[in-house]
Amino acid sequence: MAADGPISPPNVYDAEPIPEAARDEIDRLLTSGDLFRYTAPEGAPVALLEAEFADLLGSRYALAVASCSAALFLSLKALDLPRGARVAIPAFTFAAVPSAIVHADCVPVLIEVGSNYRVDIADLKAKIAEGLDAMLISHMRGHTSDMDAIMELAEAAAIPVIEDAAHSLGTTWAGRNIGTIGKVGCFSFQSYKLINAGEGGILVTDDPEVAARAIIMSGAYEQNWKKHPGLQNSFGHWQNKLPLYNTRMQNLSAAVIRPQIPELARRVADGRANHDYVAGLLNASPWLDVPPPLPQEVRAPDSIQFNLVGFDTDAEALAFQDACKRRGVGVQVFGLSEGNARAYWNWQFLGDLPDLPQTRAMLMRACDMRLPARLTKPDLDFIAQAIFAAAAETKG
Structure with missing residues (x-):
C-alpha cells in the first residue's frame, strides 16, 4: 500500500459544491418570489426537473416530492393497497422505509438479508407463501438484490414491486436503470446522496394510474394537475376522490438539483x-x-x-x-x-x-x-x- 497520503484525515462528510447555475436560478426565484411549484402556468423548475429526470431514467412519468420517504409513502398509497396490506422489505434498510409502510396503513414484513447485504431469496419465497400484498425492495447502501429472482417471484404471485433506490441513482442491473424495474422507483436528494439538495425525493413509474394518483395525493389540488403533462383522463377520474398529503417539492430545491444532473x-x-x-x-x-x-x-x-x-x-x-x-x-x-x-x-x-x-x-x-x-x-x-x-x- 502507498506510504504517502494527506497529512490530516480526509473529510468524508462534505458534499460537492452546488454548480454556479443553481445560484443564478435561485437568485431569479428569490427576486420573483416564485417558489411554489404551481404558481407558474408552465415551465416551473419542479416541472422541468420531473421531465429531465424521467428522460434520464427512461421512465414515462416522474413526480418530485419533499423526500424519498414521501415518495415511498405516495407509491404505497398510489398502489391502492388495502388497509393492513402486508409489504415485504429487507430487514437491512433505513427506519424511514418501515415508517412509510406504517404511515400508509400497511404492515411491514421483514425479510432476512445475507452477509452480502442483499435479500435472502429463500426467505422471500417463504414470506410470499405466507401471503404478501406488495414488496418494497431497498437497494440498501446501493447493494442491488437479485432483481431477476425478485421480479420472477413477484410476477408469479401478482405482487407489485416498489424499488427504494435512495442509494442507487446511476446503478444499472443487466443494463436497466435501477428504479425502473419494479412498478415504481423512489430516489433521494438528501445531502449524502450523489445529487444533493439537502432534502428532496422523486418517484418514477410507467403506470399512468399510479402516476395520476400519486400526483393528486402529493397535493395537486383543484386544477393544478393540469400542469402535469398527459394523464388528463386519469386526473379527471381521481380528482376529489383522494386525500391530499401535500408532500410537494418547491422550486428552490429543484433549482439546486437540476444543474447537478449533468454531473x-x-x-x-x-x-x-x-x-x-x-x-x-x-x-x-x-x-x-x-x-x-x-x-x-x-x-x-x-x-x-x-x-x-x-x-x-x-x-x-x-x-x-x-x-x-x-x-x-x-x-x-x-x-x-x-x-x-x-x-x-x-x-x-x-x-x-x-x-x-x-x-x-x-x-x-x-x-x-x-x-x-x-x-x-x-x-x-x-x-x-x-x-x-x-x-x-x-x-x-
Whole structure:
C-alpha cells in the first residue's frame, strides 16, 4: 500500500459544491418570489426537473416530492393497497422505509438479508407463501438484490414491486436503470446522496394510474394537475376522490438539483473507481471482506461497506471501531452503534419484532463508511491504511 497520503484525515462528510447555475436560478426565484411549484402556468423548475429526470431514467412519468420517504409513502398509497396490506422489505434498510409502510396503513414484513447485504431469496419465497400484498425492495447502501429472482417471484404471485433506490441513482442491473424495474422507483436528494439538495425525493413509474394518483395525493389540488403533462383522463377520474398529503417539492430545491444532473455520470464513475480501489486494498487483509457486486450489477457507490472476519466478540469489533477513530477514520459497525436506524431491532414502533438471526449476525459485524466521489487517491490511501492497520492492531 502507498506510504504517502494527506497529512490530516480526509473529510468524508462534505458534499460537492452546488454548480454556479443553481445560484443564478435561485437568485431569479428569490427576486420573483416564485417558489411554489404551481404558481407558474408552465415551465416551473419542479416541472422541468420531473421531465429531465424521467428522460434520464427512461421512465414515462416522474413526480418530485419533499423526500424519498414521501415518495415511498405516495407509491404505497398510489398502489391502492388495502388497509393492513402486508409489504415485504429487507430487514437491512433505513427506519424511514418501515415508517412509510406504517404511515400508509400497511404492515411491514421483514425479510432476512445475507452477509452480502442483499435479500435472502429463500426467505422471500417463504414470506410470499405466507401471503404478501406488495414488496418494497431497498437497494440498501446501493447493494442491488437479485432483481431477476425478485421480479420472477413477484410476477408469479401478482405482487407489485416498489424499488427504494435512495442509494442507487446511476446503478444499472443487466443494463436497466435501477428504479425502473419494479412498478415504481423512489430516489433521494438528501445531502449524502450523489445529487444533493439537502432534502428532496422523486418517484418514477410507467403506470399512468399510479402516476395520476400519486400526483393528486402529493397535493395537486383543484386544477393544478393540469400542469402535469398527459394523464388528463386519469386526473379527471381521481380528482376529489383522494386525500391530499401535500408532500410537494418547491422550486428552490429543484433549482439546486437540476444543474447537478449533468454531473451525475462523472460522479458515478468517480465513486465506483474510489470504491473499487479501496475495496481492493481492504480485501488484502484476512480480517476484512468487501462483498463483490453481483454479475448483473454496475453500482454507483458513494460509501463502502465491509465485514469483519474472525471478530468473535462484540468487544473486538468495538475495539476495531475505536482503533479506526484514533487514526482519524470514522467507521461505524451497524449493529454496535447505539440507536442505529439501520438496525431493525431499533424499529420499536413496529411492536413485536421477528427473530432474524442471519440479518442480526451480519449487522453485528458489517461496517459502514462514507466514501464520496470527490476524494483523491491520497485520501483513499489514508482511509484504507487506517482501516487495514486498525484491523491488524485489533487482531494482533
